[in-house]
Amino acid sequence: MWDKLYPYFLWIENTPPAHGIRQSKWIFSVAEVFHLFGLTLLLGIVVILSLRLCGLALQRKDVAAITRELRPLSIGGLTLVLSTGIILFISEATKCWGNVGFRYKMLFLFLALLFQFTGLQKITRAAEGRFSPITRKITAFVAIFLWFGVAIAGRAIAFF
Amino acid sequence: MGLRGNRGDHDPVLLRNWKLTNTVVGFTGVQGDPLQSLLGIFHYIDATQSSTSLRESFYVFPVVEGIHVISLAISVGLVIWFDLRLVGLILKDQPVSAVFRPIRPFMLTGFGIMFATGIALFWALALRCYASPFFWIKMVFLLLAGINIGIYHFTIDRRQTEWDSMTVPPTRARIAGLVSLVLWIGVIAAGRLMAYFL
Numbered sequence: 001m002w003d004k005l006y007p008y009f010l011w012i013e014n015t016p017p018a019h020g021i022r023q024s025k026w027i028f029s030v031a032e033v034f035h036l037f038g039l040t041l042l043l044g045i046v047v048i049l050s051l052r053l054c055g056l057a058l059q060r061k062d063v064a065a066i067t068r069e070l071r072p073l074s075i076g077g078l079t080l081v082l083s084t085g086i087i088l089f090i091s092e093a094t095k096c097w098g099n100v101g102f103r104y105k106m107l108f109l110f111l112a113l114l115f116q117f118t119g120l121q122k123i124t125r126a127a128e129g130r131f132s133p134i135t136r137k138i139t140a141f142v143a144i145f146l147w148f149g150v151a152i153a154g155r156a157i158a159f160f
Numbered sequence: 161m162g163l164r165g166n167r168g169d170h171d172p173v174l175l176r177n178w179k180l181t182n183t184v185v186g187f188t189g190v191q192g193d194p195l196q197s198l199l200g201i202f203h204y205i206d207a208t209q210s211s212t213s214l215r216e217s218f219y220v221f222p223v224v225e226g227i228h229v230i231s232l233a234i235s236v237g238l239v240i241w242f243d244l245r246l247v248g249l250i251l252k253d254q255p256v257s258a259v260f261r262p263i264r265p266f267m268l269t270g271f272g273i274m275f276a277t278g279i280a281l282f283w284a285l286a287l288r289c290y291a292s293p294f295f296w297i298k299m300v301f302l303l304l305a306g307i308n309i310g311i312y313h314f315t316i317d318r319r320q321t322e323w324d325s326m327t328v329p330p331t332r333a334r335i336a337g338l339v340s341l342v343l344w345i346g347v348i349a350a351g352r353l354m355a356y357f358l
């Protein structure tokens with residue numbers, strides 16, 4: 001299945017924007033910087049929300065209210081990582097195709113996004129007390145596991 | 161000045177460091193004396209056995225670097241919330257202390273991991289760090305961030321009980337929060353660029 005995708009990866013790598021990114025000395029490195037800003041913001045939100053779900057921080061404020069207040073920042077963080085991630089990806093698509101770290105990253109990213117907009121969203125938008133503390137803790141751990149999985153697999157891309 | 165007769169003749173690592181300092185830094189004298197110059201100290205660190213093994217290790221270096229990058233989530237990733245509360249942008253209905261106190265142990269752990277892994281990475285690449293302008297920019301930002309924390313801690317933070325519940329804290333506290341945000345953004349940017357151009 002993955003083998004059949006190779007021609008598409010090759011095509012992406014040969015598009016004019018991909019050429020442009022490779023030719024510039026700065027675009028790739030600056031995209032990496034903003035990718036890291038996005039990571040800090042996004043994972044920071046995952047950590048603080050997980051702490052709250054585990055009852056370790058901001059207990060006096062409802063989870064739903066915190067989620068609502070942090071939404072612009074989490075959307076900002078997600079937009080930042082995805083847009084800069086695309087810039088990084090298209091410039092070296094075939095390298096990513098052959099990279100085991102990249103495959104795991106995409107798998108974790110898919111699961112993390114799926115969980116973000118299903119399970120996590122359901123729990124964090126619910127009224128206080130609707131879900132048991134243990135359910136909320138498991139949700140927090142799954143979110144941490146999936147998003148840190150994305151980050152760790154992402155870091156591994158550089159070393160394979 | 162050539163390398164003839166120097167210790168570096170037979171040691172590939174020392175030889176590489178020689179070339180690096182000669183070309184990048186423009187250093188053309190004898191190897192720096194650790195007691196006389198900063199470069200000498202960096203040279204000394206770079207030539208130690210521990211530095212060499214870390215630099216050339218197949219697994220340890222990437223793992224340490226990975227931990228250093230991903231711990232951003234629990235160091236800077238958490239300090240953001242405190243800074244944004246100080247500036248008066250988020251969680252305004254919560255006292256500043258209610259935002260800060262619970263996250264402090266996690267944040268301090270994050271910064272502890274950051275410093276430990278950061279020192280290890282520096283130890284492995286001391287000479288390349290010396291030659292990188294981004295390394296020095298990062299150090300300046302870190303120093304300023306430390307000074308900012310110190311000033312905040314010994315001045316406005318002393319009277320925190322007076323303004324703990326204010327939706328928008330006093331100007332001096334807001335400035336401290338804003339300066340902290342800007343400096344950490346600078347540290348991340350300089351750190352990432354440093355790794356890219358090493």
